[in-house]
Amino acid sequence: MIEAAIYKALGDPIRLEIVKRLSATTSSTVGDLSSNLGITRQGARKQIQVLVNANVVQLSQSGRQTHVTLDTKTLQVARSFISQLERQWDDRLEALKGFVEGSD
Amino acid sequence: MIEAAIYKALGDPIRLEIVKRLSATTSSTVGDLSSNLGITRQGARKQIQVLVNANVVQLSQSGRQTHVTLDTKTLQVARSFISQLERQWDDRLEALKGFVEGSD
DNA sequence: ATAATATGCAACCTAATGGTTGCATTAAAT
DNA sequence: ATTTAATGCAACCATTAGGTTGCATATTAT
Numbered sequence: 001m002i003e004a005a006i007y008k009a010l011g012d013p014i015r016l017e018i019v020k021r022l023s024a025t026t027s028s029t030v031g032d033l034s035s036n037l038g039i040t041r042q043g044a045r046k047q048i049q050v051l052v053n054a055n056v057v058q059l060s061q062s063g064r065q066t067h068v069t070l071d072t073k074t075l076q077v078a079r080s081f082i083s084q085l086e087r088q089w090d091d092r093l094e095a096l097k098g099f100v101e102g103s104d
Numbered sequence: 105m106i107e108a109a110i111y112k113a114l115g116d117p118i119r120l121e122i123v124k125r126l127s128a129t130t131s132s133t134v135g136d137l138s139s140n141l142g143i144t145r146q147g148a149r150k151q152i153q154v155l156v157n158a159n160v161v162q163l164s165q166s167g168r169q170t171h172v173t174l175d176t177k178t179l180q181v182a183r184s185f186i187s188q189l190e191r192q193w194d195d196r197l198e199a200l201k202g203f204v205e206g207s208d
Numbered sequence: 209a210t211a212a213t214a215t216g217c218a219a220c221c222t223a224a225t226g227g228t229t230g231c232a233t234t235a236a237a238t
Numbered sequence: 239a240t241t242t243a244a245t246g247c248a249a250c251c252a253t254t255a256g257g258t259t260g261c262a263t264a265t266t267a268t
Binding site (some may be wrong): 116119143144146147150151154167168169 | 216225226227228229230234235
Binding site for chain 1 (some may be wrong): 114126190192
Protein backbone atom coordinates (compact mmCIF):
# COMPACT_ATOMS: atom_id res chain seq x y z
CA MET A 1 0.00 0.00 0.00
CA ILE A 2 1.27 3.43 -0.92
CA GLU A 3 1.76 6.09 1.68
CA ALA A 4 1.21 9.68 0.74
CA ALA A 5 2.56 10.37 4.22
CA ILE A 6 6.12 9.81 3.06
CA TYR A 7 5.86 12.55 0.45
CA LYS A 8 4.01 14.77 2.81
CA ALA A 9 6.91 14.44 5.22
CA LEU A 10 9.40 15.43 2.53
CA GLY A 11 7.12 18.18 1.28
CA ASP A 12 8.27 20.95 3.56
CA PRO A 13 11.43 22.98 2.99
CA ILE A 14 12.62 22.69 6.57
CA ARG A 15 12.00 18.97 6.80
CA LEU A 16 13.71 18.45 3.47
CA GLU A 17 16.67 20.44 4.71
CA ILE A 18 16.85 18.23 7.79
CA VAL A 19 16.83 15.13 5.62
CA LYS A 20 19.54 16.58 3.40
CA ARG A 21 21.71 17.30 6.40
CA LEU A 22 21.16 13.83 7.72
CA SER A 23 22.23 12.25 4.47
CA ALA A 24 25.53 14.10 4.65
CA THR A 25 26.45 13.92 8.30
CA THR A 26 28.11 11.23 10.30
CA SER A 27 25.98 11.60 13.38
CA SER A 28 23.28 14.07 14.23
CA THR A 29 21.54 14.86 17.44
CA VAL A 30 18.23 16.62 17.72
CA GLY A 31 20.14 19.64 18.92
CA ASP A 32 22.52 19.71 15.97
CA LEU A 33 19.72 19.40 13.49
CA SER A 34 17.64 22.06 15.18
CA SER A 35 20.16 24.84 14.77
CA ASN A 36 20.52 27.20 11.83
CA LEU A 37 17.15 26.31 10.43
CA GLY A 38 15.69 29.74 11.03
CA ILE A 39 13.13 28.50 13.51
CA THR A 40 13.24 27.70 17.19
CA ARG A 41 14.54 24.45 18.59
CA GLN A 42 11.06 23.44 19.62
CA GLY A 43 9.72 24.22 16.20
CA ALA A 44 12.42 22.11 14.61
CA ARG A 45 11.68 19.31 17.04
CA LYS A 46 8.10 19.22 15.84
CA GLN A 47 9.27 18.86 12.27
CA ILE A 48 11.62 16.07 13.23
CA GLN A 49 8.67 14.33 14.84
CA VAL A 50 6.78 14.52 11.56
CA LEU A 51 9.69 12.73 9.91
CA VAL A 52 9.64 10.13 12.67
CA ASN A 53 5.92 9.54 12.23
CA ALA A 54 6.42 9.00 8.52
CA ASN A 55 9.29 6.59 9.20
CA VAL A 56 11.72 8.78 7.34
CA VAL A 57 13.99 8.99 10.37
CA GLN A 58 14.47 7.10 13.61
CA LEU A 59 15.43 8.31 17.05
CA SER A 60 17.73 6.69 19.58
CA GLN A 61 18.45 7.90 23.05
CA SER A 62 21.98 8.14 24.41
CA GLY A 63 22.37 9.80 27.75
CA ARG A 64 20.92 13.26 27.54
CA GLN A 65 21.04 13.44 23.80
CA THR A 66 18.81 12.02 21.11
CA HIS A 67 20.35 10.79 17.89
CA VAL A 68 18.50 10.98 14.60
CA THR A 69 19.16 8.59 11.73
CA LEU A 70 17.76 8.32 8.23
CA ASP A 71 15.60 5.33 7.41
CA THR A 72 16.73 4.61 3.89
CA LYS A 73 14.26 1.77 3.58
CA THR A 74 11.45 4.30 3.57
CA LEU A 75 13.26 6.48 1.05
CA GLN A 76 13.70 3.45 -1.13
CA VAL A 77 9.97 2.73 -1.07
CA ALA A 78 9.26 6.30 -2.08
CA ARG A 79 11.74 6.22 -4.92
CA SER A 80 10.51 2.86 -6.19
CA PHE A 81 6.97 4.09 -6.31
CA ILE A 82 7.93 7.09 -8.42
CA SER A 83 9.93 4.82 -10.69
CA GLN A 84 6.84 2.71 -11.14
CA LEU A 85 4.76 5.72 -12.10
CA GLU A 86 7.34 6.73 -14.68
CA ARG A 87 7.57 3.22 -16.04
CA GLN A 88 3.80 2.82 -16.36
CA TRP A 89 3.62 6.10 -18.17
CA ASP A 90 6.39 5.16 -20.55
CA ASP A 91 4.82 1.78 -21.29
CA ARG A 92 1.57 3.49 -22.02
CA LEU A 93 3.24 5.90 -24.43
CA GLU A 94 5.02 3.03 -26.10
CA ALA A 95 1.77 1.12 -26.56
CA LEU A 96 0.15 4.20 -28.01
CA LYS A 97 3.02 4.69 -30.40
CA GLY A 98 2.70 1.08 -31.56
CA PHE A 99 -0.99 1.55 -32.13
CA VAL A 100 -0.52 4.64 -34.25
CA GLU A 101 2.27 3.03 -36.27
CA GLY A 102 0.23 -0.14 -36.75
CA SER A 103 -2.78 1.77 -38.06
CA ASP A 104 -0.70 3.75 -40.50
CA MET B 105 17.63 23.66 -6.59
CA ILE B 106 15.42 21.19 -4.82
CA GLU B 107 11.72 21.68 -4.62
CA ALA B 108 9.88 20.46 -1.60
CA ALA B 109 6.80 21.50 -3.57
CA ILE B 110 6.94 18.35 -5.66
CA TYR B 111 6.71 16.11 -2.62
CA LYS B 112 4.12 18.32 -1.08
CA ALA B 113 2.02 17.85 -4.20
CA LEU B 114 2.33 14.08 -3.96
CA GLY B 115 1.75 14.14 -0.23
CA ASP B 116 -2.00 13.97 -0.23
CA PRO B 117 -3.96 10.74 -0.71
CA ILE B 118 -6.34 12.21 -3.26
CA ARG B 119 -3.63 13.87 -5.30
CA LEU B 120 -1.56 10.70 -5.21
CA GLU B 121 -4.60 8.76 -6.40
CA ILE B 122 -5.00 11.20 -9.28
CA VAL B 123 -1.39 10.74 -10.26
CA LYS B 124 -1.72 6.97 -10.07
CA ARG B 125 -4.74 7.07 -12.34
CA LEU B 126 -2.92 9.29 -14.76
CA SER B 127 0.02 6.94 -14.99
CA ALA B 128 -2.31 4.12 -16.00
CA THR B 129 -4.76 5.81 -18.33
CA THR B 130 -4.54 6.61 -21.98
CA SER B 131 -6.21 9.97 -21.76
CA SER B 132 -7.81 11.76 -18.86
CA THR B 133 -9.97 14.81 -18.71
CA VAL B 134 -10.55 16.88 -15.63
CA GLY B 135 -14.02 15.38 -15.50
CA ASP B 136 -12.80 11.77 -15.62
CA LEU B 137 -10.26 12.36 -12.91
CA SER B 138 -12.71 14.16 -10.70
CA SER B 139 -15.14 11.27 -10.37
CA ASN B 140 -15.04 8.50 -7.77
CA LEU B 141 -12.62 10.32 -5.57
CA GLY B 142 -15.11 10.79 -2.78
CA ILE B 143 -15.09 14.55 -3.05
CA THR B 144 -16.89 17.02 -5.28
CA ARG B 145 -15.79 17.86 -8.77
CA GLN B 146 -14.80 21.32 -7.65
CA GLY B 147 -12.81 19.92 -4.77
CA ALA B 148 -10.99 17.57 -7.11
CA ARG B 149 -10.31 20.43 -9.47
CA LYS B 150 -8.53 22.30 -6.73
CA GLN B 151 -6.31 19.32 -6.08
CA ILE B 152 -5.53 19.01 -9.77
CA GLN B 153 -4.53 22.64 -9.70
CA VAL B 154 -2.08 21.91 -6.90
CA LEU B 155 -0.49 19.28 -9.14
CA VAL B 156 -0.36 21.80 -11.99
CA ASN B 157 1.34 24.38 -9.78
CA ALA B 158 3.97 21.84 -8.77
CA ASN B 159 4.51 20.90 -12.43
CA VAL B 160 3.48 17.34 -11.77
CA VAL B 161 0.78 17.53 -14.44
CA GLN B 162 -0.03 19.77 -17.37
CA LEU B 163 -3.36 20.88 -18.77
CA SER B 164 -4.42 21.24 -22.38
CA GLN B 165 -7.69 22.53 -23.64
CA SER B 166 -9.67 20.72 -26.32
CA GLY B 167 -13.10 22.04 -27.05
CA ARG B 168 -15.10 21.98 -23.88
CA GLN B 169 -12.87 19.52 -22.15
CA THR B 170 -9.53 19.89 -20.40
CA HIS B 171 -6.99 17.12 -20.70
CA VAL B 172 -4.55 16.34 -17.93
CA THR B 173 -1.17 14.76 -18.57
CA LEU B 174 1.65 13.67 -16.30
CA ASP B 175 4.89 15.58 -16.44
CA THR B 176 7.38 12.77 -16.05
CA LYS B 177 10.26 15.19 -16.13
CA THR B 178 9.20 16.45 -12.74
CA LEU B 179 8.76 12.95 -11.40
CA GLN B 180 12.22 12.15 -12.61
CA VAL B 181 13.69 15.07 -10.71
CA ALA B 182 11.96 13.90 -7.56
CA ARG B 183 13.18 10.35 -7.96
CA SER B 184 16.74 11.43 -8.72
CA PHE B 185 16.87 13.53 -5.63
CA ILE B 186 15.81 10.65 -3.41
CA SER B 187 18.38 8.44 -5.13
CA GLN B 188 21.01 10.99 -4.30
CA LEU B 189 20.02 11.02 -0.64
CA GLU B 190 20.26 7.24 -0.51
CA ARG B 191 23.60 7.27 -2.26
CA GLN B 192 25.09 9.90 0.04
CA TRP B 193 23.93 7.91 3.02
CA ASP B 194 25.44 4.71 1.71
CA ASP B 195 28.75 6.39 0.92
CA ARG B 196 28.84 7.75 4.41
CA LEU B 197 28.23 4.34 5.92
CA GLU B 198 30.89 2.87 3.70
CA ALA B 199 33.42 5.48 4.80
CA LEU B 200 32.56 4.85 8.40
CA LYS B 201 33.00 1.15 7.93
CA GLY B 202 36.44 1.70 6.40
CA PHE B 203 37.42 3.89 9.32
CA VAL B 204 36.40 1.32 11.90
CA GLU B 205 38.17 -1.48 10.04
CA GLY B 206 41.30 0.62 9.57
CA SER B 207 41.54 1.45 13.27
CA ASP B 208 41.11 -2.16 14.34
C1' DA C 209 26.04 20.48 45.36
C1' DT C 210 25.43 23.57 41.58
C1' DA C 211 25.36 24.96 37.11
C1' DA C 212 25.01 24.10 32.41
C1' DT C 213 23.36 21.22 28.54
C1' DA C 214 20.16 18.67 25.89
C1' DT C 215 16.13 17.77 25.72
C1' DG C 216 10.67 17.12 26.03
C1' DC C 217 5.90 18.73 26.38
C1' DA C 218 1.75 21.70 26.38
C1' DA C 219 -0.82 25.81 25.28
C1' DC C 220 -1.51 29.01 22.16
C1' DC C 221 -1.75 31.76 17.62
C1' DT C 222 -2.04 32.47 12.55
C1' DA C 223 -2.00 31.04 8.04
C1' DA C 224 -2.62 27.45 4.83
C1' DT C 225 -5.29 23.41 3.31
C1' DG C 226 -9.06 20.58 1.98
C1' DG C 227 -13.38 20.73 1.23
C1' DT C 228 -18.17 22.62 0.27
C1' DT C 229 -22.11 25.26 -2.23
C1' DG C 230 -23.66 28.28 -5.74
C1' DC C 231 -23.39 30.50 -10.01
C1' DA C 232 -21.36 31.68 -14.69
C1' DT C 233 -19.65 30.23 -19.13
C1' DT C 234 -18.77 27.94 -23.31
C1' DA C 235 -19.00 23.99 -26.58
C1' DA C 236 -21.67 20.26 -28.37
C1' DA C 237 -25.97 17.78 -29.24
C1' DT C 238 -30.93 17.69 -30.30
C1' DA D 239 -32.71 27.82 -30.66
C1' DT D 240 -32.62 25.04 -26.58
C1' DT D 241 -30.76 21.93 -23.71
C1' DT D 242 -27.03 19.29 -21.85
C1' DA D 243 -22.24 18.49 -20.75
C1' DA D 244 -17.75 19.96 -19.18
C1' DT D 245 -15.85 23.24 -17.05
C1' DG D 246 -14.20 27.46 -14.28
C1' DC D 247 -14.30 30.65 -10.41
C1' DA D 248 -15.34 32.84 -5.90
C1' DA D 249 -16.89 32.84 -1.22
C1' DC D 250 -17.04 30.52 2.67
C1' DC D 251 -15.96 27.09 6.58
C1' DA D 252 -13.56 23.69 9.62
C1' DT D 253 -9.34 21.50 10.42
C1' DT D 254 -4.53 20.93 10.12
C1' DA D 255 0.11 22.71 10.13
C1' DG D 256 3.93 25.55 11.23
C1' DG D 257 5.55 28.19 14.44
C1' DT D 258 6.08 30.55 19.07
C1' DT D 259 6.75 31.08 24.29
C1' DG D 260 7.14 29.13 28.73
C1' DC D 261 8.19 25.63 31.85
C1' DA D 262 9.67 20.89 33.42
C1' DT D 263 13.22 17.23 33.53
C1' DA D 264 17.21 14.54 33.37
C1' DT D 265 22.09 14.00 32.36
C1' DT D 266 26.86 15.78 32.48
C1' DA D 267 30.55 19.03 33.97
C1' DT D 268 32.63 21.99 37.54
